[in-house]
Amino acid sequence: MAHHKSAKKRILRNAARATVNGNRIGRIRSFVKKVEAALIVGDKDAALAALKIAEPEMARGAQLGVLHKNTVARKVSRLTARVKAL
Structure with missing residues (x-):
């Protein structure tokens, strides 16, 4: 257990x-x-629509520091390539 007040707040x-x-x-x-x-x-149309919603959410996660920006870029790139391949 933390002994300092600030350490308790941090927990x-x-x-x-x-x-x-x-x-x-x-x-x-x-x-x-x-x-x-x-x-x-x-379903390419549904995949495109879902990707248009998912991509900004992923970018926001990177902006807020939940995910690394390169991880988001890689995942978006792979999803886009898979949608394009349909």
Whole structure:
């Protein structure tokens, strides 16, 4: 257990941030899964629409520091290539 007041505050803050960041990552994953589901079905229009929604969410995750920007760039690139290949 922390002994200093600031360390105790830091523990509480870290727990709160972990919850928020976990929710953000879950939200991003949900949007990516919608794109992948459309890809599996083979519906290019639905995949494009889902990608247009997923891409800004992923970029926002990188901007907020939840995901690394290169990770987001790589994932968006791969999803775009898969949609284009349909």
